[in-house]
Amino acid sequence: MKTKVLVSMLLIASLQLVSAQKYLSKNGHVWFYSHTPMENVEAHNNQVVSVIDASTGDIKFNLLQKAFEFKVALMQEHFNENYMESEKFPKASFSGKITNLSTINFKKAGVYSAEVTGELSMHGITKTITTKGTIEVKGTSIIAVSKFTIAPKDFGIVIPQLVENKIAKEMEVNVDITYNPM
Amino acid sequence: MTNNMKRFWLILGVFAILSGYLVWKRTFRPSDTNVASKKTEAVVSANTLIKAYASNEDSTNMLYLNKIVEVTGKVDTILEKDGQISVYLKEKSDTEGVMCAFNKTEIDTSSVKVGQIVSVKGICTGYLMDVILTKCSVNL
The missing domain is CATH 1.20.5 (Single alpha-helices involved in coiled-coils or other helix-helix interfaces)
Structure with a gap:
């Protein structure tokens, strides 16, 4: 009897170990677009750190503002110095949850649609955002893709009138991250 | 007239x-795709840099943030994603390392081997889980 209890306890423990699978990426790709008739701006960050916990649906992102790369050097300077104030606020982070976790099977290959809600912090301001995306299970790795828009003014980013027509009121943010088991 | x-x-x-x-x-x-032609402002080993950041991020930022640094370390992994190549310098005994970001045109991945000691020059961009260098070039 005792051994049976012990065996079943061990079984439960090992099951929990398997299901408590965490996935990590250190070279996630996040980029944003600003489209206006006057000018298109685009910047890429390929050093995004992100963790997904498949058992709880927790999803976290961390990035450095200064790792965003622009095609034009002066835009990058303005982004860091005037808009994001990267010296004062060097990091942006997101911490949220996959709200439809039950429909995603991390052990079966396929593309699943995912809904995520969480807190996005940057420029010293935190806002709740909700977005849709996909999670692709491919071998041992998973690929998360999402697209959403954010308004600079929601994060206290002031765009001077002089360049108001060159910078979109809403930025399109894209996320494309390949995770591997931790 | x-x-x-x-x-x-x-x-x-x-x-x-x-x-x-x-x-x-x-x-x-x-924007520059690398900073190879710019003056090196600090030379440090990957191990020293990561230890300094792990113990005190703010004071280490004072020394290295936004500076052009030359970091020597052992190649742990080479990652590629959407046209960007990252070379991860880490010693086996360490839990964290230095993530060096390269523009695809700036590195020949066949010339860099896992386990090799390399010296990478780039801009120190800060500390997340690892120290991050951007606009890198490599000296074999």
């Missing part, structure tokens, strides 16, 4: 075009 006036307008015109050109060039100057 006298000859003097003509010369004045000519010089002014040339000056206006020239300054316009210079402003235009400065405004739309493309």
Whole structure:
């Protein structure tokens, strides 16, 4: 009897170990677009750190503002110095949850649609955002893709009138991250 | 119009075009893809850099943030994603390392081997889980 209890306890423990699978990426790709008739701006960050916990649906992102790369050097300077104030606020982070976790099977290959809600912090301001995306299970790795828009003014980013027509009121943010088991 | 006036307008015109050109060039100057030709501001081993960041992020930022640093370390992994290559410098005994970001045109991945000691020059961009260098070039 005792051994049976012990065996079943061990079984439960090992099951929990398997299901408590965490996935990590250190070279996630996040980029944003600003489209206006006057000018298109685009910047890429390929050093995004992100963790997904498949058992709880927790999803976290961390990035450095200064790792965003622009095609034009002066835009990058303005982004860091005037808009994001990267010296004062060097990091942006997101911490949220996959709200439809039950429909995603991390052990079966396929593309699943995912809904995520969480807190996005940057420029010293935190806002709740909700977005849709996909999670692709491919071998041992998973690929998360999402697209959403954010308004600079929601994060206290002031765009001077002089360049108001060159910078979109809403930025399109894209996320494309390949995770591997931790 | 006298000859003097003509010369004045000519010089002014040339000056206006020239300054316009210079402003235009400065405004739309493309970002560097690497900082190989720029002056190195600090030389440090990957191990020392990561230990310094792990113990005190703020004081280490004072020393290295936004500076062009040359970091020597052992290649742990080479990752590729969407046209960017990351070379991860880490010693087996360490839990964290230095993530070096390369523009695809700036590195020949076949020339870098896992386990090799390399020296990477780039801009120290800060500390997340690892120290991050951007716009890197490599010295084999």
